[in-house]
Amino acid sequence: MTLELIFFLVLSLIAISTAFGMLLSRNAIYSALFLVLNFVTVAVFYLLLGAPFIAMAQITVYAGAIMVLFLFVIMLLGAESLPPAEVLPWQKPLAALLAIALAVEATFILITRARPVGQIVPPADSVNLMETVREMGMMLFNQYLLPFEVTSILLLVAMVGAIVLVRKEKRVH
Amino acid sequence: MVPVNYYIILSAILFTIGVVGVLTRRNALIIFMSIELMLNAANLAFVAFGSLLQTFSGQIFVFFVIAVAAAEVAVGLALIVEIFKSKRSIDVDQMSSLKG
Amino acid sequence: MHFAEEVTAGFFFLAPWIVFAPVIGLLINIIFGNRLSERMIGSVASVASGVAFVISVLLAYSVSANHGEVVRWQLAEWIHIGNLNLDWTFRVDSLSTTMMLVVSGVGTLIHIYAIGYMHEDVRFKNDIPRFRRFFVFLNLFIAMMMILVSGDSYLMLFVGWEGVGLCSFLLIGFWYELDTLGRPSWANSNAAKKAFVVNRVGDFGFLIASFIMFWALGSFQFDQVFEAAQGVAPGVVLAITLFMLIGVAGKSAQIPLYVWLPDAMAGPTPVSALIHAATMVTAGVYLITRSAPLYMLVPQAQYIVALTGAITALFAATIAVGQYDIKKVLAYSTISQLGFMVAAVGMGAFVAGMFHLITHAFFKALLFLSAGSVILGVERGHHHAEHAHHTGKHTKGKGKKKEEAHAQGHGEVFDPNDMRNMGGMRKTMPVTFRVYLVGTLALAGIVPFAGFWSKDEILLDASLHYPFIYLLLSIAAFFTAFYMGRQIWMVFFGEPRHEAAAHAQESPRVMTVPLMILAFLSVVGGALNLPFEGFHNLGHWLEYTLEEVEALPLDYGVAGISTVLALAAIALSWYVYGRNPLRAGEADPLKRRLGALFTGMEKKWYVDELYNAIIVTPYVRISQFLADVIDWRFWHDWFHEKVIAGTYNWLSNIALNRYADQRGIDAVANGLGDFTQWLSVTLRKIQNGFVRSYALSVLVGVVLIVGYLILK
Numbered sequence: 001m002t003l004e005l006i007f008f009l010v011l012s013l014i015a016i017s018t019a020f021g022m023l024l025s026r027n028a029i030y031s032a033l034f035l036v037l038n039f040v041t042v043a044v045f046y047l048l049l050g051a052p053f054i055a056m057a058q059i060t061v062y063a064g065a066i067m068v069l070f071l072f073v074i075m076l077l078g079a080e081s082l083p084p085a086e087v088l089p090w091q092k093p094l095a096a097l098l099a100i101a102l103a104v105e106a107t108f109i110l111i112t113r114a115r116p117v118g119q120i121v122p123p124a125d126s127v128n129l130m131e132t133v134r135e136m137g138m139m140l141f142n143q144y145l146l147p148f149e150v151t152s153i154l155l156l157v158a159m160v161g162a163i164v165l166v167r168k169e170k171r172v173h
Numbered sequence: 174m175v176p177v178n179y180y181i182i183l184s185a186i187l188f189t190i191g192v193v194g195v196l197t198r199r200n201a202l203i204i205f206m207s208i209e210l211m212l213n214a215a216n217l218a219f220v221a222f223g224s225l226l227q228t229f230s231g232q233i234f235v236f237f238v239i240a241v242a243a244a245e246v247a248v249g250l251a252l253i254v255e256i257f258k259s260k261r262s263i264d265v266d267q268m269s270s271l272k273g
Numbered sequence: 274m275h276f277a278e279e280v281t282a283g284f285f286f287l288a289p290w291i292v293f294a295p296v297i298g299l300l301i302n303i304i305f306g307n308r309l310s311e312r313m314i315g316s317v318a319s320v321a322s323g324v325a326f327v328i329s330v331l332l333a334y335s336v337s338a339n340h341g342e343v344v345r346w347q348l349a350e351w352i353h354i355g356n357l358n359l360d361w362t363f364r365v366d367s368l369s370t371t372m373m374l375v376v377s378g379v380g381t382l383i384h385i386y387a388i389g390y391m392h393e394d395v396r397f398k399n400d401i402p403r404f405r406r407f408f409v410f411l412n413l414f415i416a417m418m419m420i421l422v423s424g425d426s427y428l429m430l431f432v433g434w435e436g437v438g439l440c441s442f443l444l445i446g447f448w449y450e451l452d453t454l455g456r457p458s459w460a461n462s463n464a465a466k467k468a469f470v471v472n473r474v475g476d477f478g479f480l481i482a483s484f485i486m487f488w489a490l491g492s493f494q495f496d497q498v499f500e501a502a503q504g505v506a507p508g509v510v511l512a513i514t515l516f517m518l519i520g521v522a523g524k525s526a527q528i529p530l531y532v533w534l535p536d537a538m539a540g541p542t543p544v545s546a547l548i549h550a551a552t553m554v555t556a557g558v559y560l561i562t563r564s565a566p567l568y569m570l571v572p573q574a575q576y577i578v579a580l581t582g583a584i585t586a587l588f589a590a591t592i593a594v595g596q597y598d599i600k601k602v603l604a605y606s607t608i609s610q611l612g613f614m615v616a617a618v619g620m621g622a623f624v625a626g627m628f629h630l631i632t633h634a635f636f637k638a639l640l641f642l643s644a645g646s647v648i649l650g651v652e653r654g655h656h657h658a659e660h661a662h663h664t665g666k667h668t669k670g671k672g673k674k675k676e677e678a679h680a681q682g683h684g685e686v687f688d689p690n691d692m693r694n695m696g697g698m699r700k701t702m703p704v705t706f707r708v709y710l711v712g713t714l715a716l717a718g719i720v721p722f723a724g725f726w727s728k729d730e731i732l733l734d735a736s737l738h739y740p741f742i743y744l745l746l747s748i749a750a751f752f753t754a755f756y757m758g759r760q761i762w763m764v765f766f767g768e769p770r771h772e773a774a775a776h777a778q779e780s781p782r783v784m785t786v787p788l789m790i791l792a793f794l795s796v797v798g799g800a801l802n803l804p805f806e807g808f809h810n811l812g813h814w815l816e817y818t819l820e821e822v823e824a825l826p827l828d829y830g831v832a833g834i835s836t837v838l839a840l841a842a843i844a845l846s847w848y849v850y851g852r853n854p855l856r857a858g859e860a861d862p863l864k865r866r867l868g869a870l871f872t873g874m875e876k877k878w879y880v881d882e883l884y885n886a887i888i889v890t891p892y893v894r895i896s897q898f899l900a901d902v903i904d905w906r907f908w909h910d911w912f913h914e915k916v917i918a919g920t921y922n923w924l925s926n927i928a929l930n931r932y933a934d935q936r937g938i939d940a941v942a943n944g945l946g947d948f949t950q951w952l953s954v955t956l957r958k959i960q961n962g963f964v965r966s967y968a969l970s971v972l973v974g975v976v977l978i979v980g981y982l983i984l985k
Contacts, residue, residue, distance in 0.1 A: 008175045012183045019190040019210060028202055035206050042213050049180075049224040051232045054239075058216075061239050066209065066246050073250045074202055077257050088266075091965055095196035098972050103189040105979045110181050110218075112983075136236070139229050144237075151240045158244030165251040196969055265964050272962025 015041040028074045039063040053132050180221035187214035201253050201263040212242050283335025287328045288346045288363035291419045294324040299412035306405035315388030318408035322384045322415050326377035333370040341367055341817025345425055362425035368818040372422035372559055379551045379634050380415050382787040386642050387543035389783035393649050398455055414440035418552055426493040427483050437553045442469040445540040453539050464536040471533040475523010482516035499566040514567055514574040525557030526608045527585045538600040542645025550607050550641050551634035558630055561618045565819050578619030583745040586612030590752035595874030598690045599644050602760055613731055622734035623819050624812045628802045629727035635798050636715035639791035643709040646780040650702045651689040654776035692763045694771040701777040704785050706765050708792040713761055715795040717754035717839045723798030733831045754839040758846030767854025
């Protein structure tokens with residue numbers, strides 16, 4: 001029981017519990033906040049795995065931008081009141097059952113088929129954020145140039161689309 | 174010295190929770206957030222494998238996933254706002270006009 | 274017998290015209306008859322018959338010029354099958370020319386008479402266009418009879434035999450929708466049917482005889498048959514001759530097949546005269562004479578034939594005594610005289626038989642035609658009286674006498690044939706009376722009339738060879754004279770018993786002239802074969818054809834006995850009927866005296882009733898049973914309806930419709946549709962519009978696929 005292991009377990013406990021919290025909370029804002037916590041926890045995981053750039057990106061984009069956007073919309077639309085009757089009574093138990101099955105299956109298949117062998121080596125002390133960024137930048141612009149460019153176009157389209165969607169149509173009478 | 178299997182199990186659990194959330198909750202925004210959770214679980218697995226195999230490909234992939242997720246959220250939330258404008262509700266059970 | 278295949282002298286080439294002349298006559302009448310007047314139609318027919326007579330004379334002359342040689346003149350080939358070679362050949366010899374002369378001669382006279390008779394008859398029965406049909410049938414009869422007598426083989430003879438049977442049917446049923454009194458009825462057509470059916474029974478015998486003939490002797494042609502018959506067992510010839518006797522009994526009205534002839538009086542009187550007195554009924558006698566070589570081989574058959582003839586003669590004569598219808602008396606008289614002829618040829622006295630045939634043709638035709646004249650006279654009187662009543666009723670007062678006489682003329686059914694309605698006709702119809710008297714005397718056998726000579730010859734032969742036959746025939750001769758006397762007293766003497774008789778008128782010349790000719794022949798006809806040396810003309814003539822002819826001299830004993838018997842019978846009839854003539858409404862005097870015997874005679878000894886009970890009624894019952902029960906109830910009603918139709922219905926309705934179609938095929942077809950509908954209704958529920966459930970479906974799919982991948 002090394003220190004990393006304990007650390008990992010504690011963090012994973014937090015991650016799982018915040019996930020459950022997001023799932024089960026009645027208030028949408030609480031769900032969003034739980035999710036933010038989850039994202040932060042996952043960012044810490046990234047750090048443990050020696051991906052500091054990604055960790056920063058996670059916090060900045062995911063927890064910072066995306067979740068804030070979520071919170072904006074939640075507050076805009078208001079925490080809705082749930083209608084009293086449940087329309088699909090069999091949905092929840094079945095979903096839970098199937099989800100557990102999926103989890104078991106996924107674990108099983110990834111472990112047996114993929115057969116990863118080995119331990120995650122914690123990052124060496126000499127791991128430098130700047131080194132990582134430079135390496136990533138090199139890879140991005142050399143091997144993964146096309147996806148990079150396409151992703152930029154995608155972001156452009158998303159922006160335009162979002163604006164177009166909420167624009168009020170001028171009705172022609 | 175965490176065995177990679179633990180990361181995989183964790184990723185699976187998080188993914189499963191996300192799936193349950195998509196299927197169970199009626200609030201469209203909560204469903205959206207569960208989708209983000211699922212993406213995150215997948216990202217975690219990517220990074221874990223990338224770290225195991227001592228390659229940057231995993232991180233690059235996660236980079237792209239995050240970018241796409243951002244775009245998707247933007248558009249998706251715009252859509253939800255639009256739906257709210259016409260239906261006055263974001264309960265997905267009330268959006269069953271396509272029932273047969 | 275001499276044969277001449279090559280015709281050297283004579284008119285033999287005219288032979289086919291004895292058949293074709295009447296045929297041409299009838300064709301002219303059929304095709305053009307509706308445009309010709311009655312006189313023309315009758316003349317055409319009479320001329321056709323007369324031409325046949327002239328040719329017969331020429332043929333007879335040719336035969337005698339050829340010294341009696343038999344000439345066989347072939348007209349056409351007929352049947353050539355295997356061993357059977359038959360042609361339509363005319364056999365011209367003395368026997369056939371004799372028959373031809375009688376048929377065509379008497380036939381022509383009757384044709385002429387019939388012009389007058391039918392002229393009145395169609396007016397009494399109100400169907401003038403039917404005049405033409407009568408003469409067509411008469412000519413057809415002459416043609417058929419000529420075929421019969423001129424045939425060279427039994428089969429040719431049979432063609433004519435059947436043909437005259439047909440003509441008999443057609444002519445008896447001439448007024449087929451009426452009865453003799455002119456009322457609508459089945460009576461006349463029943464009489465025609467009876468004649469045909471009874472004749473058929475006789476024909477059956479003839480056919481069996483010809484089958485045996487062909488089977489045993491190998492041919493139908495006369496000469497071949499007679500030659501071959503010499504060489505076969507007598508049993509075969511006996512069978513042939515006895516079966517032929519059945520045919521003769523049918524055609525010549527002998528016991529037991531005579532019953533059709535009295536009913537045949539339903540036809541017009543010329544028919545009765547021609548067919549049922551002079552010609553058709555003599556065909557049987559001709560047949561036996563022609564088959565003489567066969568009969569001479571089997572004496573037992575000869576005796577049976579003679580016995581049949583003699584018994585028939587006596588039987589029929591007794592019935593004739595009790596009849597009231599003038600024609601029925603003559604009919605039974607015909608049967609009786611035919612019995613004489615059949616007895617004669619049965620005894621081997623072929624010449625006597627043929628002689629009596631000829632003389633009988635003369636006086637019986639005379640008697641029938643005179644009776645027809647009487648009947649028409651009474652009918653004329655009846656109509657005359659009715660007119661008088663019609664006109665007289667309004668002017669004169671209604672006394673009781675007038676009412677009685679009136680009732681007599683109107684309302685009641687008047688039978689012109691009934692002798693009880695006649696009386697005193699010798700004053701109203703003198704010519705008819707005189708010729709009738711001549712005929713009666715000839716029939717009764719009073720010297721020197723023709724009937725005496727021919728009947729005497731038969732009796733002479735019988736007395737010599739067959740005493741029992743002689744006894745029967747003598748008694749029959751007694752009765753013959755008696756009933757003819759009775760008829761004379763009842764019809765012509767005394768007072769008219771009905772106003773119709775009182776107003777009777779004589780017949781026109783077209784009818785009385787043939788009567789006078791026939792009366793003349795009845796007087797001098799005896800000269801044909803007088804039993805004196807050198808005068809056996811007919812005997813010599815027929816000797817050419819027949820092998821042996823016994824030419825007997827006159828035996829005064831036999832002749833004397835027969836004359837005495839005839840005169841005694843006439844005296845007796847005068848005593849019963851002539852002395853106190855019958856008055857209107859009186860019963861026959863013999864009824865009182867003989868009682869049940871007379872009733873038996875009057876009712877024809879109930880022979881018809883016997884036949885009805887034994888043969889006709891069971892037959893009708895059987896045929897009704899077969900028709901009603903077997904055919905209708907069983908076959909139609911049950912079998913067709915239940916079995917066939919029912920099975921078919923079951924098959925189509927139940928089996929195919931209900932089970933195969935409705936439950937089977939429809940179930941499958943409809944079921945398919947219903948299933949598809951149910952499936953779609955059920956599956957539609959999956960589209961509930963909720964995105965979450967769609968997502969769940971996706972998850973289910975993912976789980977399953979991943980599971981599959983794991984297990985693989």
